[in-house]
Amino acid sequence: MPPETNPAPAFDVVVVGAGPAGSAAALEAARAGLSVALLERGPYPGAKNVYGGVVYGRILDELVPGWWEHMPVQRWVTRRSTMLLTGSQALTVDFRAEDWGRPPYNGATAFRAELDGWLARLAEEAGAVLVPSTTATGLLRDTAGKVTGVRTDRPGGDLTGRVVIACDGVNSFLAKEAGLFAKVSGKQAEHTSLGVKETLALPREVVEERFGLSGRHGQDIEILGGTGGIPGGGFLYTNLESVSVGVVLSLTGLTASGVRPEAVLAGLKEHPAIAPLLRGAELKEYSAHLIPEGGYDTMPELVTDGMLVAGDAGAMCLAAGVWLEGVNYALGAGMYAGRAAAEAIAAGDTSRTGLAGYRRLLEESFVLADHRRLRRVPGLVFSDRVQRSYPGLLCDVAQGFFTVDNPRPKPGLRRLVSDAARRRGVRLRHLLSDAFTSARSFR
Amino acid sequence: MTQTSPQGQRPAVSFEDRMATVDFRVAERAHITVDTDVCRSCEVRACVHACPAALFVPTDDGGILFNYEQCFECGTCYQVCDAPGALTWSYPEGGHGVAFRQG
Ligand SMILES: Cc1cc2nc3c(=O)[nH]c(=O)nc-3n(C[C@H](O)[C@H](O)[C@H](O)COP(=O)(O)OP(=O)(O)OC[C@H]3O[C@@H](n4cnc5c(N)ncnc54)[C@H](O)[C@@H]3O)c2cc1C
Ligand code: SF4
Ligand code: SF4
Numbered sequence: 005m006p007p008e009t010n011p012a013p014a015f016d017v018v019v020v021g022a023g024p025a026g027s028a029a030a031l032e033a034a035r036a037g038l039s040v041a042l043l044e045r046g047p048y049p050g051a052k053n054v055y056g057g058v059v060y061g062r063i064l065d066e067l068v069p070g071w072w073e074h075m076p077v078q079r080w081v082t083r084r085s086t087m088l089l090t091g092s093q094a095l096t097v098d099f100r101a102e103d104w105g106r107p108p109y110n111g112a113t114a115f116r117a118e119l120d121g122w123l124a125r126l127a128e129e130a131g132a133v134l135v136p137s138t139t140a141t142g143l144l145r146d147t148a149g150k151v152t153g154v155r156t157d158r159p160g161g162d163l164t165g166r167v168v169i170a171c172d173g174v175n176s177f178l179a180k181e182a183g184l185f186a187k188v189s190g191k192q193a194e195h196t197s198l199g200v201k202e203t204l205a206l207p208r209e210v211v212e213e214r215f216g217l218s219g220r221h222g223q224d225i226e227i228l229g230g231t232g233g234i235p236g237g238g239f240l241y242t243n244l245e246s247v248s249v250g251v252v253l254s255l256t257g258l259t260a261s262g263v264r265p266e267a268v269l270a271g272l273k274e275h276p277a278i279a280p281l282l283r284g285a286e287l288k289e290y291s292a293h294l295i296p297e298g299g300y301d302t303m304p305e306l307v308t309d310g311m312l313v314a315g316d317a318g319a320m321c322l323a324a325g326v327w328l329e330g331v332n333y334a335l336g337a338g339m340y341a342g343r344a345a346a347e348a349i350a351a352g353d354t355s356r357t358g359l360a361g362y363r364r365l366l367e368e369s370f371v372l373a374d375h376r377r378l379r380r381v382p383g384l385v386f387s388d389r390v391q392r393s394y395p396g397l398l399c400d401v402a403q404g405f406f407t408v409d410n411p412r413p414k415p416g417l418r419r420l421v422s423d424a425a426r427r428r429g430v431r432l433r434h435l436l437s438d439a440f441t442s443a444r445s446f447r
Numbered sequence: 448m449t450q451t452s453p454q455g456q457r458p459a460v461s462f463e464d465r466m467a468t469v470d471f472r473v474a475e476r477a478h479i480t481v482d483t484d485v486c487r488s489c490e491v492r493a494c495v496h497a498c499p500a501a502l503f504v505p506t507d508d509g510g511i512l513f514n515y516e517q518c519f520e521c522g523t524c525y526q527v528c529d530a531p532g533a534l535t536w537s538y539p540e541g542g543h544g545v546a547f548r549q550g
Pocket of ligand 3: 479498499502517518519520521523
């Protein structure tokens with residue numbers, strides 16, 4: 005392997021973006037004894053970041069032992085619900101688990117400014133240098149094309165490193181500039197969604213009463229339907245003294261609809277199943293952010309000479325309407341990227357070959373294993389049948405099941421399903437094949 | 448202008464008030480620019496209704512009026528615009544732009 009010919013780089017590792025992926029990468033690399041710069045364009049970590057609001061923190065067991073004693077949490081999620089909406093109906097599957105309200109916990113709501121700030125501080129405590137208010141504007145490369153650092157918008161702001169870890173989020177200009185999306189087909193808009201969110205203040209007792217909670221327990225509601233026919237979904241999550249409500253809208257669907265995003269959200273908020281939960285709440289912050297929705301089949305290459313890509317920059321978000329998980333994948337990928345960078349630097353080879361351990365670590369972990377297994381789910385969830393027909397179908401079946409209109413005899417379940425399917429224009433053949441795809445994905 | 452929501456519970460928030468909940472540290476230089484000449488021949492105008500901050504406003508002469516100051520830096524506009532050369536898109540200089548607290 006050729007020795008590194010360039011003048012000594014300023015840092016071993018330059019991480020771009022102090023989101024969960026970047027902070028995890030910086031933390032892991034700093035722990036391995038490397039010198040690390042963690043660049044963030046916002047004035048503080050989290051300033052540019054928006055999500056629904058739930059962290060599933062299992063991966064933190066490995067990264068930050070005992071994390072639950074330190075993480076800035078709003079509420080521990082002990083109640084998870086999935087709601088199917090039509091214009092006038094709602095079917096909710098509601099699950100509670102007291103276990104989730106105790107260590108080691110399952111999920112928590114948190115604000116990004118607090119969560120990302122905490123994660124970045126862990127990286128700093130391990131020795132990484134956080135450089136906020138600094139935007140990476142492009143890649144530095146040597147004559148052979150190997151990435152050797154980044155340009156920044158600070159005067160004289162070139163930053164060199166043996167490895168650059170791009171954790172610059174859904175729009176990743178670094179991954180694009182490196183040509184890593186060359187093999188991904190279709191335009192980015194076709195596999196990207198816009199999330200718009202409102203954080204609405206409610207007194208703590210009101211949150212607890214309305215959502216049936218006590219102490220620091222919290223509820224998450226994921227919503228299918230309720231987006232005015234635009235492929236996507238919604239969410240309603242509880243914080244300590246506020247709730248976060250939002251919609252996730254496919255960009256192509258939003259474009260075709262001609263409807264404004266906050267109007268779609270207003271429609272969801274007015275649904276008879278949602279409005280009573282929000283009554284009297286006061287808008288605290290309106291926000292919006294993009295989500296990479298395409299999953300495994302739309303991921304770029306994750307490794308090139310001198311550079312790794314982690315988190316949303318690598319489309320590692322598992323976001324298919326009702327499911328919204330990305331922080332856990334970003335944390336995992338960042339951790340493995342930091343580890344792979346350290347191994348490559350120790351071995352003296354930071355070429356694509358030297359960094360290939362990253363892909364292996366991802367493949368062996370939940371990060372790519374989940375994505376590969378669930379690769380058909382985004383397409384299924386965004387399909388017309390799931391979006392437009394199934395919520396209605398299931399609501400109709402439930403309505404039939406719960407309606408009491410004796411003296412007429414009660415119809416059997418099979419009758420209810422076939423009647424509802426006919427009314428909602430669903431073929432039983434499709435229902436079965438979609439059920440089969442789901443069963444295969446989630447088996 | 449305030450409207451009352453269908454439940455009549457409280458006045459719906461005007462778009463101006465909605466944007467006033469967000470903190471911006473406005474940079475001097477615009478990070479996004481729009482070539483209104485290109486927009487004049489655009490029939491789709493996806494940006495106008497897709498931008499969550501409603502920053503694209505059609506003008507009487509068929510162009511687009513764009514104001515970068517309250518931008519969320521989300522990327523929606525450049526992804527939905529199909530006209531080459533209409534938008535130049537980048538992030539504001541480090542430390543500037545939107546600063547969410549409850550995102
Ligand atoms: C509406 C919505 C709801 C969601 N709900 C959930 C949820 O409930 N649970 C969940 O787990 N996930 C959710 N997600 C997904 C989750 O937010 C992302 O998957 C996750 O944030 C990805 O982390 P990341 O570190 O890869 O990227 P990000 O969190 O986007 O971080 C990227 C960082 O890089 C910085 N940056 C970008 N470019 C540059 C540059 N050039 N120079 C310097 N810094 C730069 C940014 O400022 C940012 O801090 C949701 C997303 C959205 C939009
Ligand atoms: S910015 Fe693009 S989408 Fe918007 S009006 Fe101009 S050309 Fe059309
Ligand atoms: S980046 Fe987002 S908020 Fe900013 S102008 Fe474009 S669409 Fe609007």
